[in-house]
Amino acid sequence: MTATDTLTDGKLVNLPPEAGDVNAPRFEPDETWLRGASPVQQKTAMWRWFATRYEDPDTAVPHDDDGGYVFTDGGPFLADEVLHERFDGCVAPAVVQELVESVQQQVGNEWALRRLDKSGG
Structure with missing residues (x-):
C-alpha cells in the first residue's frame, strides 16, 4: 500500500474518531x-477509502506472457475516475485531483480490486 505520508504533503495524518471507523476492512x-x-485530512480519508478497496496491480494480479496485467475482477479500475466519482460531491474537486495526481505518481492510474479474505479483513 502506498504510504499515506507521501500522499498528504509529507505528513503522517491520523484521522479522528469522527472521521469513521479506520479499522474497518472497507473504510x-x-x-x-x-x-x-x-x-x-480529506486526502488522508480519501486515500484510506481508496486503499481499502483497490491495490497496486503489479503485485495483486497475474501477468501475461508479455508482462501485461491480467485483471480477473473487472479491472483495471482507474484512480482518477473512481476518486472523482466518489468524492467530488463532498470534497473540492481540486483537492480530489491533488490526491489523484499523487496516486498516479506512486503507482499509476490503473488499480486492481482489493479482495477481502474470508475473515472479512
Missing part, C-alpha cells in the same frame, strides 16, 4: 466530517 468516511475537514 467509509463520515461525509459530514469529511466536508468540514482540512484538505490534508
Whole structure:
C-alpha cells in the first residue's frame, strides 16, 4: 500500500474518531466530517477509502506472457475516475485531483480490486 505520508504533503495524518471507523476492512468516511475537514485530512480519508478497496496491480494480479496485467475482477479500475466519482460531491474537486495526481505518481492510474479474505479483513 502506498504510504499515506507521501500522499498528504509529507505528513503522517491520523484521522479522528469522527472521521469513521479506520479499522474497518472497507473504510467509509463520515461525509459530514469529511466536508468540514482540512484538505490534508480529506486526502488522508480519501486515500484510506481508496486503499481499502483497490491495490497496486503489479503485485495483486497475474501477468501475461508479455508482462501485461491480467485483471480477473473487472479491472483495471482507474484512480482518477473512481476518486472523482466518489468524492467530488463532498470534497473540492481540486483537492480530489491533488490526491489523484499523487496516486498516479506512486503507482499509476490503473488499480486492481482489493479482495477481502474470508475473515472479512
